[in-house]
Amino acid sequence: MSPERRPSFLAEHVDRLAGTHLRDLLKDAARGKRLRHRLGPVLLDLSRQKLDLQALDALGAHVEASGWQAARDAMFAGAPINTSENRAVLHTALRASGSRLPSPAPRDALNEIDATLKRIDALVKAVELGDASAFGLAPGITDIVNIGIGGSDLGPRLAVRALTPYHVPGLRSHFLTNVDGQSAYELMHQLDPKRTLVIVVSKTFTTQETLLNGGVMRDWISRAYHGDKAAVARHFLAVSANVAVAEKWGVPAAQVYPMWDFVGGRFSLWSAVGLSLALSIGSYNFHELLRGAALVDDHFRTAPWSENLPVLLSLVEYWNRNAQGRGSRAVVPYADLLTDLTSYLQQLEMESLGKQVTPQGQHVAQSTSAVVWGSVGTNAQHAYFQALHQGTDVVPLEFIGVVKPAHDLGANHDALLSNLLAQAAALALGKTFEEALAEATSGTEEERRILAAQRSFPGDRPSTVMMLDALTPETLGALIALYEHKVFMLGHLWGINAFDQWGVELGKAIARQILPALEEGGASRASAFDSATQALIDVIHERRTA
Ligand code: F6P
Numbered sequence: 204m205s206p207e208r209r210p211s212f213l214a215e216h217v218d219r220l221a222g223t224h225l226r227d228l229l230k231d232a233a234r235g236k237r238l239r240h241r242l243g244p245v246l247l248d249l250s251r252q253k254l255d256l257q258a259l260d261a262l263g264a265h266v267e268a269s270g271w272q273a274a275r276d277a278m279f280a281g282a283p284i285n286t287s288e289n290r291a292v293l294h295t296a297l298r299a300s301g302s303r304l305p306s307p308a309p310r311d312a313l314n315e316i317d318a319t320l321k322r323i324d325a326l327v328k329a330v331e332l333g334d335a336s337a338f339g340l341a342p343g344i345t346d347i348v349n350i351g352i353g354g355s356d357l358g359p360r361l362a363v364r365a366l367t368p369y370h371v372p373g374l375r376s377h378f379l380t381n382v383d384g385q386s387a388y389e390l391m392h393q394l395d396p397k398r399t400l401v402i403v404v405s406k407t408f409t410t411q412e413t414l415l416n417g418g419v420m421r422d423w424i425s426r427a428y429h430g431d432k433a434a435v436a437r438h439f440l441a442v443s444a445n446v447a448v449a450e451k452w453g454v455p456a457a458q459v460y461p462m463w464d465f466v467g468g469r470f471s472l473w474s475a476v477g478l479s480l481a482l483s484i485g486s487y488n489f490h491e492l493l494r495g496a497a498l499v500d501d502h503f504r505t506a507p508w509s510e511n512l513p514v515l516l517s518l519v520e521y522w523n524r525n526a527q528g529r530g531s532r533a534v535v536p537y538a539d540l541l542t543d544l545t546s547y548l549q550q551l552e553m554e555s556l557g558k559q560v561t562p563q564g565q566h567v568a569q570s571t572s573a574v575v576w577g578s579v580g581t582n583a584q585h586a587y588f589q590a591l592h593q594g595t596d597v598v599p600l601e602f603i604g605v606v607k608p609a610h611d612l613g614a615n616h617d618a619l620l621s622n623l624l625a626q627a628a629a630l631a632l633g634k635t636f637e638e639a640l641a642e643a644t645s646g647t648e649e650e651r652r653i654l655a656a657q658r659s660f661p662g663d664r665p666s667t668v669m670m671l672d673a674l675t676p677e678t679l680g681a682l683i684a685l686y687e688h689k690v691f692m693l694g695h696l697w698g699i700n701a702f703d704q705w706g707v708e709l710g711k712a713i714a715r716q717i718l719p720a721l722e723e724g725g726a727s728r729a730s731a732f733d734s735a736t737q738a739l740i741d742v743i744h745e746r747r748t749a
Contacts, residue, residue: 208528209569216255220254220255224663225631225632226631231256234255238259238515240515242512244671244673245512245669245671245672246668246669246671248667248668249516249519251627252522253665259518265696266692266696271696276504279296279306280307280308281308287562290465292702293308294466296316297471297474298473298680300317300497301496302497304500304505312465315463323460324481327481327489339455340400341397345375345399346374346394347399349478350379350402350404350417351403351442352412356404357550358472358476359378360378360543361547362480362484365541365544365679369485370483376483377390380416381412382412382416396424401439402478403439403454404479406444406445406462408452436453436454439454440458440459442459442462442476444466462475469550472492491677491680495675503688513692523665524569524571525570529599530596532576532601533576533599534548534601537580537581538579540674541579547683551690553572554706556697558697559699560699561699562699577600580602584626592660592664593660597664597665599664603669604670605674606670608673627666629662630664631662631664633659633660636655636656639655639659642655642658669682716732721743
């Protein structure tokens with residue numbers, strides 16, 4: 204990375220550590236005490252990060268001087284910290300019911316949240332008992348389709364899959380997201396319209412993908428009822444901050460669940476956006492999820508930086524991104540149930556932190572969001588781990604493991620965990636040329652040396668391990684909240700607004716301009732597009748009639 208983008212207070216630490224291998228750093232027994240922390244069911248192990256205690260203390264001094272506690276308290280209290288939209292950021296208030304500390308959030312927000320949670324609880328109970336007619340719904344629902352995108356999809360999708368062992372029997376969940384009609388087409392061929400409940404989730408209720416898919420599903424159900432609008436409405440719920448528009452779209456007022464401007468889409472799992480999850484796992488478990496998140500909220504509000512898990516996570520990311528210049532981070536859960544965690548974190552981190560301008564309109568001094576990517580292990584080991592071990596770029600990794608599985612296939616689980624531990628160790632320790640040479644027993648000296656060069660591993664590659672006691676609603680809530688607060692801290696450290704997302708607007712606006720040109724006869728209109736776009740529009744017109 205260019206030295207001018209590296210925070211100067213970290214330069215001496217980077218230089219000092221440049222010549223020290225992680226293998227040697229790991230010999231320091233005191234390291235584990237400072238870099239390994241437990242919070243309830245979550246163990247966070249940062250001991251394989253490429254920093255020593257001096258560097259950690261420098262980071263700690265930096266964050267202490269930054270006023271992070273005041274910034275954190277302002278968020279919890281509902282100050283309008285999302286300045287470009289003049290909005291409060293109150294996702295923590297959504298789980299205040301599970302907190303041991305009194306919430307400093309505005310009373311009216313807490314009251315609205317409480318009332319909505321009660322509505323959700325009552326609805327979930329009625330659906331479980333098999334008669335939700337008092338809530339406007341048709342009887343005999345077997346399948347729920349959550350229609351939403353981004354924050355209106357990724358959280359519920361992650362949690363519904365992760366908590367499969369907690370699903371109430373007799374209800375299946377589906378997620379319809381992409382505007383690609385293929386998914387809607389497949390669902391309509393798979394499901395019975397008279398037994399399907401559609402939940403249209405959109406904070407704005409203006410999102411093209413969601414409204415198009417909602418319309419497709421509405422037409423499908425309408426055909427089954429020969430156009431009887433009242434019958435169709437009994438198959439729909441909506442979740443939105445734009446209640447009036449949701450009603451206008453066709454969902455009766457009593458079936459619209461509110462969301463609020465003070466909750467960002469990617470932080471909204473804990474609100475009615477999590478309705479499909481609450482229906483899948485039942486009210487008790489939904490509240491357990493909230494309780495897990497509240498456990499982290501309380502910890503974040505009270506623990507000193509040196510023991511504060513979200514703060515430590517943010518400092519390690521700051522170190523990797525800004526001091527070491529790492530451009531990406533791989534998230535690799537060793538749990539099939541956490542398959543959707545990586546895409547969830549992609550939105551949470553990259554939409555929040557992919558900014559280059561401060562709220563005052565100045566360019567930021569440092570690099571911001573790393574690229575977040577990854578997939579489940581062990582599959583990942585057989586795909587891209589080669590590059591992580593021996594490639595030229597160093598990519599920090601995050602391993603997430605679960606101590607107690609939700610099944611009794613113990614041998615599989617031991618194999619899974621042994622692989623997680625082995626990868627973290629191999630990446631850190633590596634294998635020296637001499638070690639590889641000692642293993643090469645046949646061939647000439649020259650041949651042995653050539654082979655050893657290819658079979659040695661540089662090591663010195665940093666990783667974090669998070670070990671969950673078990674994948675329960677409480678643990679999942681805690682895990683997600685840890686990342687949420689890490690994002691808050693990085694926004695604070697980088698001096699950016701982590702709660703807006705203007706960067707998604709330009710593409711949406713251009714798509715709106717392009718859409719008419721793709722319609723029949725659209726090609727003949729005078730082109731308002733750049734030459735590359737126009738050429739591709741022409742190809743689409745030519746080839747679809749060919
Ligand atoms: O386009 C990005 C985005 O606005 C995300 O921030 C959001 O989570 C998603 O679209 C969906 O928005 P909505 O819930 O308003 O449909």
